[in-house]
Amino acid sequence: MVVEKNAPLQPWNTFGIVARAQTFVRVRSVADLHAVLADPELAPAPKWVLGGGSNIILTGDVKPVVLKMEIKGLRLVQETDRAWIVEAGAGEVWHDAVAWTLAQGFPGLENLALIPGTVGASPVQNIGAYGVELQDRFASLDAIDLATGQSFSLDAAQCGFGYRDSVFKHAPSESTDGSSMPRGMGLAGRAVITHVRFRLPKPWKPVLGYLDLERRRIEAGVDQPTAQQIFDWVCDIRRAKLPDPAVLGNAGSFFKNPTVTPEQCTDIIARDPKIVHYPMPDGSIKLAAGWLIDACGWKGKSVGKAGVYEKQALVLVNRGHGQDSVTGGEVMTLAKAIQTSVYERFGIRLEPEPVVW
Ligand code: EPU
Numbered sequence: 610m611v612v613e614k615n616a617p618l619q620p621w622n623t624f625g626i627v628a629r630a631q632t633f634v635r636v637r638s639v640a641d642l643h644a645v646l647a648d649p650e651l652a653p654a655p656k657w658v659l660g661g662g663s664n665i666i667l668t669g670d671v672k673p674v675v676l677k678m679e680i681k682g683l684r685l686v687q688e689t690d691r692a693w694i695v696e697a698g699a700g701e702v703w704h705d706a707v708a709w710t711l712a713q714g715f716p717g718l719e720n721l722a723l724i725p726g727t728v729g730a731s732p733v734q735n736i737g738a739y740g741v742e743l744q745d746r747f748a749s750l751d752a753i754d755l756a757t758g759q760s761f762s763l764d765a766a767q768c769g770f771g772y773r774d775s776v777f778k779h780a781p782s783e784s785t786d787g788s789s790m791p792r793g794m795g796l797a798g799r800a801v802i803t804h805v806r807f808r809l810p811k812p813w814k815p816v817l818g819y820l821d822l823e824r825r826r827i828e829a830g831v832d833q834p835t836a837q838q839i840f841d842w843v844c845d846i847r848r849a850k851l852p853d854p855a856v857l858g859n860a861g862s863f864f865k866n867p868t869v870t871p872e873q874c875t876d877i878i879a880r881d882p883k884i885v886h887y888p889m890p891d892g893s894i895k896l897a898a899g900w901l902i903d904a905c906g907w908k909g910k911s912v913g914k915a916g917v918y919e920k921q922a923l924v925l926v927n928r929g930h931g932q933d934s935v936t937g938g939e940v941m942t943l944a945k946a947i948q949t950s951v952y953e954r955f956g957i958r959l960e961p962e963p964v965v966w
């Protein structure tokens with residue numbers, strides 16, 4: 610294991626915020642984790658798990674021991690008539706893992722191409738895009754309990770997946786009303802994911818319902834696209850709409866898409882007939898947070914060095930550079946101003962998607 614003191618975190622968060630970790634440990638194997646838990650100085654200290662840093666806002670230096678997950682490895686663990694089961698190390702870059710599965714002839718993750726971050730972070734927030742969520746392709750994961758050092762595995766039901774949600778986002782004592790997770794099941798700060806297994810169903814079927822993808826399919830004049838074509842279209846769509854964190858710091862969608870009751874929606878439609886809304890299977894209505902923010906006039910605006918991306922109002926960006934980057938405080942000031950104006954106009958409270966440290 611490699612331990613660094615007072616390590617800069619700017620290279621490790623896609624927003625590009627300047628912050629430091631008092632203690633930064635690169636974890637390249639399960640043995641490294643056991644070494645941390647056996648170390649007299651590191652073992653008793655609070656820990657903070659860092660993957661690709663694509664879903665965090667740092668509002669200060671990080672005092673807990675940062676465990677930078679770098680466990681690698683991609684392999685087919687099982688093939689049956691009904692599925693390929695593929696395992697990936699938590700430290701694999703998500704997009705590279707998706708590309709690898711396709712290159713090996715195991716389709717199923719193509720709609721999730723180009724999502725920033727690592728494999729280990731993918732179940733934490735149940736990543737999703739273009740009609741597919743991680744939970745639709747998830748088999749199981751391995752993790753280590755940071756308190757006891759014991760390994761354990763979880764299946765999909767035990768992960769308590771919800772919209773951008775899982776047991777890994779909740780504190781152990783927290784009850785999550787409306788989710789499938791019983792009180793006491795939260796694993797935030799308690800477990801570290803080391804490997805994830807995906808179940809890629811056979812025969813492969815394209816998922817095309819999403820408007821942007823349908824448009825691409827019609828333009829290409831293709832009835833039955835291949836997984837590779839869908840992968841390429843998703844990459845194109847994302848590149849056109851979402852800023853590349855290597856060029857412009859950001860953390861993807863900054864707010865979750867809110868849900869409202871049909872009555873609330875009818876009320877809003879009466880005032881704003883153009884509002885983008887999608888009926889959900891449970892009878893609720895999902896609203897596009899990007900549309901709400903856009904409607905409040907925020908697209909392209911900035912507060913200090915925190916900005917609202919000009920092509921997608923749901924993405925907040927870093928308008929600073931290098932050491933003169935945006936601060937986490939500035940980002941949260943902009944986020945609060947957006948929340949206030951959306952609440953004042955629509956009566957809806959937007960909930961941030963990234964983890965705010
Ligand atoms: N819209 C606007 N103005 C904007 C942005 C969006 O009017 O500035 C409208 C669009 O025209 C569209 C609707 O809002 O009708 C939805 O926009 P989009 O298709 O871009 O998707 P989204 O709901 O904003 C979600 C996910 C993305 C995911 C895409 C594609 C969340 C919070 N975000 O965005 O996930 O890539 O759908 O499936 O659920 C992420 O989580 O970081 C992320 C990027």
